[in-house]
Amino acid sequence: MDLSFLAIQALNGLSSASSLFITACGLTLVFGVTRIVNFAHGSLYMIGAYTAATLVPRLLELQFGPLTFWAGILLSALIVGLIGVLIEVLLLRRIYGAPELFQLLATFGIVLVVQDLTILIFGPEDILGPRAPGLRAPVEILGRRFPSYELVLIAAGPVVLGLVWFLLRKTRFGVLVRAATQDREMIAALGINQALLFTGTLFLGAFLAGLGGALQIPRVSAHAGMDLSIIAEAFVVTVVGGMGSVPGAFLAALIIGQLQAFGILIFPKSTLVVVFLLMAVVLAIRPNGFFGRPEVIGGTHAVGIASRKRSVLTPFLWVAVMGALISLPLIGDAYVLKVTTEILIFALFAFSLQLLIGVSGVVSFGHAAFFGLGAYGAALSLKWFALPMEAALPAGLLLAALGALIIGAFVVRLSGIYLAMMTLAAAQIIYAVAFQWVEVTGGDNGIVGVWPSAWASGPVFYYLFTLAVTSIAVFLIMRIIDAPFGYALRAARDSEPRSEAIGLGVRRHRWIAFTISGAAAGLAGGLYAFSRGSVDPTLLGIPTSVDALTMLLIGGIQTITGPLVGAGVLHVLRDLIMPLTSLWRLLLGLSIIAIVLIFPRGIVGSIRAWREDAA
Amino acid sequence: MTLLSVQKLAKSFGGVTAARDVSFSLERGEMLAIIGPNGAGKSTVFNMVGGQLRPDQGSVLLNGENITTAAPQKRFRLGVGRTFQVAQSFLSMSVAENVQMALVSCNRESAALWTPARHRYRDEACALLEQLGMASVADQPCSALAYGDVKRVELAIALAGQPKLLLMDEPTAGMAARERTELMDLTAQIADKKGIGILFTEHDMDVVFGHAERVIVLLRGRIIATGSPEEIRQNEEVRRAYLGDEHALERPKGVSPA
Numbered sequence: 001m002d003l004s005f006l007a008i009q010a011l012n013g014l015s016s017a018s019s020l021f022i023t024a025c026g027l028t029l030v031f032g033v034t035r036i037v038n039f040a041h042g043s044l045y046m047i048g049a050y051t052a053a054t055l056v057p058r059l060l061e062l063q064f065g066p067l068t069f070w071a072g073i074l075l076s077a078l079i080v081g082l083i084g085v086l087i088e089v090l091l092l093r094r095i096y097g098a099p100e101l102f103q104l105l106a107t108f109g110i111v112l113v114v115q116d117l118t119i120l121i122f123g124p125e126d127i128l129g130p131r132a133p134g135l136r137a138p139v140e141i142l143g144r145r146f147p148s149y150e151l152v153l154i155a156a157g158p159v160v161l162g163l164v165w166f167l168l169r170k171t172r173f174g175v176l177v178r179a180a181t182q183d184r185e186m187i188a189a190l191g192i193n194q195a196l197l198f199t200g201t202l203f204l205g206a207f208l209a210g211l212g213g214a215l216q217i218p219r220v221s222a223h224a225g226m227d228l229s230i231i232a233e234a235f236v237v238t239v240v241g242g243m244g245s246v247p248g249a250f251l252a253a254l255i256i257g258q259l260q261a262f263g264i265l266i267f268p269k270s271t272l273v274v275v276f277l278l279m280a281v282v283l284a285i286r287p288n289g290f291f292g293r294p295e296v297i298g299g300t301h302a303v304g305i306a307s308r309k310r311s312v313l314t315p316f317l318w319v320a321v322m323g324a325l326i327s328l329p330l331i332g333d334a335y336v337l338k339v340t341t342e343i344l345i346f347a348l349f350a351f352s353l354q355l356l357i358g359v360s361g362v363v364s365f366g367h368a369a370f371f372g373l374g375a376y377g378a379a380l381s382l383k384w385f386a387l388p389m390e391a392a393l394p395a396g397l398l399l400a401a402l403g404a405l406i407i408g409a410f411v412v413r414l415s416g417i418y419l420a421m422m423t424l425a426a427a428q429i430i431y432a433v434a435f436q437w438v439e440v441t442g443g444d445n446g447i448v449g450v451w452p453s454a455w456a457s458g459p460v461f462y463y464l465f466t467l468a469v470t471s472i473a474v475f476l477i478m479r480i481i482d483a484p485f486g487y488a489l490r491a492a493r494d495s496e497p498r499s500e501a502i503g504l505g506v507r508r509h510r511w512i513a514f515t516i517s518g519a520a521a522g523l524a525g526g527l528y529a530f531s532r533g534s535v536d537p538t539l540l541g542i543p544t545s546v547d548a549l550t551m552l553l554i555g556g557i558q559t560i561t562g563p564l565v566g567a568g569v570l571h572v573l574r575d576l577i578m579p580l581t582s583l584w585r586l587l588l589g590l591s592i593i594a595i596v597l598i599f600p601r602g603i604v605g606s607i608r609a610w611r612e613d614a615a
Numbered sequence: 616m617t618l619l620s621v622q623k624l625a626k627s628f629g630g631v632t633a634a635r636d637v638s639f640s641l642e643r644g645e646m647l648a649i650i651g652p653n654g655a656g657k658s659t660v661f662n663m664v665g666g667q668l669r670p671d672q673g674s675v676l677l678n679g680e681n682i683t684t685a686a687p688q689k690r691f692r693l694g695v696g697r698t699f700q701v702a703q704s705f706l707s708m709s710v711a712e713n714v715q716m717a718l719v720s721c722n723r724e725s726a727a728l729w730t731p732a733r734h735r736y737r738d739e740a741c742a743l744l745e746q747l748g749m750a751s752v753a754d755q756p757c758s759a760l761a762y763g764d765v766k767r768v769e770l771a772i773a774l775a776g777q778p779k780l781l782l783m784d785e786p787t788a789g790m791a792a793r794e795r796t797e798l799m800d801l802t803a804q805i806a807d808k809k810g811i812g813i814l815f816t817e818h819d820m821d822v823v824f825g826h827a828e829r830v831i832v833l834l835r836g837r838i839i840a841t842g843s844p845e846e847i848r849q850n851e852e853v854r855r856a857y858l859g860d861e862h863a864l865e866r867p868k869g870v871s872p873a
Contacts, residue, residue, distance in 0.1 A: 306707035306756065307733070480728050484716075487732040488725040491705050491716050497667065498703035498769075502717045502776060503691035504725055512726070 004142035009261045011141070015150040017257025018157030019212055023230060024237035024249045025164060026208030032181035032244030033201040036092060036103045037417055040110035042231030044080050044206045047114065048213025049222035050122045052076035053129035056217065066134040077211035084206020088199050094597055096198075100417060101363045105553055106596040108546055111227060112589030119224060120583075129217025149218050156215065160208070161250050168246070173200060181244045228542060232272075232428055236279045239421045242292025251290055272432040276425045280410055283422055287414050304493055305358045305481065305558060325467055329460045337459040338531075341466045343571045345528045348470040350551035350563035351477060352520035357549075358557050359481055360513050361493030362411070365420040366427025367521055367548050369407070372540030374400040374522025375529040376434060379447040384440075389453040393469075393526040400522020401515055403430070408514030412507045424542070431540040446536030450529045466527050473520055474564070480516065481560060489513050550588070553595055556602025565604050616678060618643045618812040619664070619780055624673035626659055626836075633659040634836045637673070643779070646803060646813045648827035650820075650847075652856060655833040657816040658700065658784060664814065665697045665782050666690045677780065691720075696778030698769040700785045704757050711753040713768055714740035717775035743771050747801065763790040767798065774805065781806065783815035787822055795819060799826045824848065832856065 027041045056072035087110060095103050135152060138145040168174035176197050180187045188194060212230075216222075237256060241248025256275055263274035288294055328340060349371050356362045377399030378392040387395060407426040414422055434441045441447065451457060456465045480486050492499045492506040499506050529535045538544065547570070555566025578584045599606050619641040626634045634656045641647050649657050662668040664675055666687035674683045677693055685693070705713050718736035719725055744750050747767050752760065757768060766786065773781060786802070787795035799822055806813050817823050823830060824844040832840040832853050840850045847853055 304707060306758075307709050307712055308756075479731075482731040482733070483729055484719045484724050484727045484732040484735065487708070487712070487716055487719070490707055494705040494707050495703040497687075497699060498705065498772070500667075500687040501665070501691060501697050501699075501703075502772060503688045503720045505688055509725070 004144050007142050008144050008146055009265070010258065011146060011150065011154065013257040013259075013261030014157075014254075015153040015257075016260060017253045018153045018155075019215060020233055020237055020257060021157045021250050021253035022160050022215065023209055023212030024234040024241075024253060025160065025246055026205035026212070027234050028238040028241065028244055028246060028249045029164075029177065029208075030201055030205035031238065031417075033177055034092060034096060034198055035100075035184065036096070036107065037100070037235075037243075037420070038092075038205070039104060039107035039231060040087065040114065041205070041209050041234060042227035042229075043111050043114035043118075044084060044209035045213035045230050045234075046118060046222070046224075046227040047083060048076055048080045048210030049129075049216050049226060050118060050127060050213075051079055051210070052214035053127040053217045053222040054122060057130050060130055060133070064133060066132065069130070069132050073211070073214045073217075076214040077207050080210025080213070081203045081207035084202045084209075085199055087206070088202035091593060091597075092202065093195070093198070098596065098600070100420070101357065101549070101557070102553075102596045102600060104363075104365065104420065105546070105549055106593050109589040109592035109596070111231075112585040112592070114589075115224065115227065116583050116586035116589075122222070124224070126221040126223040128221040131218045135218075153215060157250070157253070160211075161246070164246055167204075173197075177201060232424075232542075233275065235421055236275055236425065238289075239292075239418060239425075240279050240282045240289050242289030243417060244293075245289070245291035248289060248291035273429050273436075276429040276432070279425045280422065280429075283414060283418060284410050287418060289418075292418075304361055304490065305354075305560060322471065326464075329463060334459040337463040339571065339575060341459070341463045341531050342528070343568050344466050344470045345524050345531065346547070346551060346571060347564045347567035348473055348527075349521055349524040350548050350555070350567045351474055352517045352524065353548045354552060354557075354560070354563045355477055355481065355486075355489075355513055355517045355520070357552060358560075358562075359486055359493070360489040360510055362510060362514065363416075363420045364411075364423040364514075364517075364545075365549070366423035366425070366542075366545050367517075368540050368542070368544035369423070369427035369430045370400040370404055370518035370521035371525040371528070371544060371548070372427075372430060372434065372535075372537075373403045373518075374525025375535045375539050376441065376447075376525075377522065378526035378529045379450045379535040380440070382450055383447055389456065389530055393523065393530070396526035396529070397519050397522045400525065401519035403522075404515045404518020405511075408511045408518070411514060412510040424545070427540060427542070427545060431537055434540055435537045441537075444537065446534055448534040450533050450535060452530045456530075462531060466531065469523065469527060473523055477516075477520060478560065485509065485512070550592055552602075553592065554602055556605030556608075558601060559604040559608065562602050562604040566602065569603065617641070617676075618645075618678060619814065620676040620679075621660075621664065622674045622676070624660065624663055624670045624675070626656075626663060626668060626670050632836045634663070634670075634833075637833075637836070637838055639831055639838065639841065641780070641812045641814055643812050644807060644810045646806065646815070646826055646828050648823045648830045649814065649816045649833060650818075650823055650830060651833035654835075656836040657833055659836070660833065661782060661784050661814075661816055665695065691776055694777070694779035695782065696773035696776045696780070697782035698766070698773055698784060698786055700788065702762065702765045702769050702789075704765055704768050704772065706756075706758040708757055709754050710749060710757055710760070710768055711737065711740045711744065713757055714743055714771050714775050717772045721776050740771075740775070743775055746805065747771050763794050763798075766790065770798070770802065778811060781811050781813045783813060785816055785818060787817065787819055792821075795822055796825065802826075 023045050027038060030038050052073055055076055056069060059068050059072045091106060095106055132149050135149045137148060139148045139151065168178055176192060180197060237249050237252045241252035256278065259274050259278060260271045263271045267274060282289060329337060353364065353367045356364050374396040377396030381387040381392045381395040411419055411422050435443060452462055456462050488504050488509050491504060492509060496506055525539065551566035551570050552563050554569050555562030555564065577587060601609060617640045622638050624634055624637040637660055649660060651657050659668060663670045666685060669684060674681055677695065680693065682690055682693060705716060712733060715732065715736050718739055719732060741750060741753055744753050747770060749767055749771065757765065787798060803826055827844060830842065830844055830847045831838055832847060834856045839856060840847055840853050
């Protein structure tokens with residue numbers, strides 16, 4: 001490893017830092033002004049790449065030259081900026097006051113919609129963009145060849161930083177953006193046209209995302225999936241730098257770029273792990289990132305479970321439901337039983353998340369981590385230690401609980417959006433480990449041959465077994481929600497100062513809740529592994545976490561039974577609709593957005609409100 | 616023994632000195648008011664006694680025990696109860712459950728996982744609410760109460776911990792004039808009966824001069840006067856501090872319109 005090699009690595013680090021900063025800068029500006037963490041920022045980046053990869057070659061056919069190339073890049077970014085305006089006017093404007101969980105989910109709805117629309121418009125193939133005219137020949141640096149386009153990228157980051165700095169410091173728009181970032185209530189009181197400010201910010205943010213994407217086309221082809229990979233990195237940059245801080249984002253991007261460039265030498269396969277570890281460490285030391293300021297978190301009782309009078313009919317309802325479920329094998333065929341088994345498993349998964357979100361007000365965005373840990377724990381102990389199912393399931397549960405105990409130790413120190421990002425980061429770390437540690441986990445292919453013990457195999461017996469285990473687990477969690485422990489969690493959610501003043505150890509309670517919730521999710525994961533006979537990294541991915549959140553959302557976050565109903569509805573809809581159309585994600589995304597906008601209380605919550613109104 | 620002894624507390628935020636050289640003490644059963652213009656440092660001193668802020672210098676002793684750096688939870692166990700300037704209650708629970716929660720915590724049952732919380736200490740909570748005239752709303756959701764009633768719930772929560780020292784940060788802010796006097800009369804009565812020492816801040820001078828036995832006046836983070844309400848009213852420096860708002864220090868004339 002000689003000096004020239006190190007220099008080239010450092011330059012590589014700088015160029016990826018530049019790209020990352022340009023994208024993350026838009027994200028952090030949008031957050032600063034609107035207080036919305038825009039999950040769709042990665043989608044805007046992807047649209048930028050696709051647009052440029054399609055548009056620029058056409059333009060170059062008309063007139064070949066560097067000017068055309070760069071004009072094409074800027075034009076693509078402008079188009080994405082306008083899409084950002086569209087998103088603001090149609091959706092974001094309606095959810096500025098909504099709880100952050102709903103905001104995150106709504107913008108994730110956009111992600112799903114854009115994924116399908118991108119394939120519809122640009123086709124399923126990757127699109128390779130043209131190389132930049134005038135920058136095709138590599139330059140020689142210390143005897144090594146280095147692409148000259150990368151040098152331009154390295155310069156682009158500081159140029160964008162300078163322009164954004166100028167915009168923020170020297171223009172009226174910039175003054176307003178900074179004012180809004182520092183004190184949102186104040187700006188509302190000043191009689192400024194807020195709508196215009198927010199729309200303008202979204203344009204700027206989307207423009208930067210589009211620019212970040214468009215600049216990639218000579219390096220990588222535009223492909224589906226670049227949205228989620230960039231959004232994860234952009235989140236890390238904004239969180240590490242401090243949400244809302246442009247210089248923070250720049251510094252964080254520089255550090256992360258170098259970490260990736262040199263981390264690859266130490267852990268050849270797990271640069272993702274290094275990046276997320278950095279975030280975990282920074283947040284553990286500085287809970288608001290480098291230059292972020294603490295977020296004022298109001299009482300969030302409005303989105304959680306509240307005490308209410310118990311209906312005398314409730315126990316009968318439960319008995320009826322249980323009776324129907326137990327007798328299902330008498331009428332249902334193998335397919336129905338398999339579907340119902342999965343619904344039960346996902347109901348437990350969603351319910352475990354309800355303990356965190358609905359009860360504790362801890363918005364976990366990476367609950368798939370524990371579902372996946374449970375599944376992998378069970379599968380690994382079966383494969384490597386030849387444990388039977390009866391021992392492998394508890395092993396999976398223990399692994400998930402242990403994971404939750406460790407991650408929870410970091411998580412409970414944070415609040416609000418930082419907490420959500422930390423859980424997301426933790427899940428991504430575990431995902432990366434499962435994906436890249438091929439020797440143990442089987443990598444992308446996962447582990448196959450995870451079958452239940454003889455007595456529980458076959459659809460009928462595995463269904464009954466799952467029914468028994470999930471019912472017991474749900475019942476236990478319900479007791480916990482009603483017990484003093486659950487009330488203490490709600491107390492801490494409603495008012496932290498009041499809870500501390502009556503002697504409640506808020507962090508300790510949340511930590512225990514996080515661990516219990518992780519264990520329950522792990523149990524669900526283990527059951528799922530045996531029901532499918534295999535595990536793979538998708539169980540740990542962001543879409544799995546979002547599935548759980550969507551089930552909560554559909555059922556209703558303020559209700560105890562909501563997640564159970566939500567799991568059933570989502571699963572049945574998916575089974576009914578998926579075979580009919582290839583646009584499942586589009587439909588799901590639109591449904592999520594519709595629920596956030598129209599039925600924020602979910603199915604069970606809406607029914608209850610309707611009945612209470614009628615009464 | 617002196618219930619609360621505050622010695623030379625100091626706190627600054629950046630370049631702003633919010634409290635400097637603040638010393639005072641409080642006996643059991645005594646009602647002590649801290650007053651001062653806006654920004655005088657009342658809430659800062661208050662939060663240093665309550666454990667929400669850590670002082671830069673100085674110490675806080677409760678019954679002789681040093682609690683300067685103790686967490687709010689520890690202070691609660693040692694007998695400190697408090698209410699907040701903006702009422703803090705558990706809005707997702709019923710009124711009774713709010714008080715039950717405090718009783719559960721007081722009896723160290725907050726980590727219990729089995730018997731439902733709503734069955735625990737229900738009678739004790741209702742008895743406490745009865746004392747404060749809130750028995751009729753025991754089963755109403757706290758979020759449905761008027762603000763004045765939420766402040767009473769807060770008082771009930773604070774009293775449930777059986778405090779020796781009760782801290783009340785603007786206990787009557789946001790209440791109607793009549794409610795204010797009633798609440799403070801009731802508080803004084805309970806405090807007297809149980810020998811609770813009360814430290815409170817207040818903007819309403821009727822409440823201060825009508826209920827405090829001693830008054831401390833803060834100005835720009837320093838104590839400029841200490842004494843009985845009558846002495847404070849006569850104090851020249853205090854009058855100057857309230858310049859432009861001289862009526863504030865006039866003798867209370869019964870119930871004034873809010």
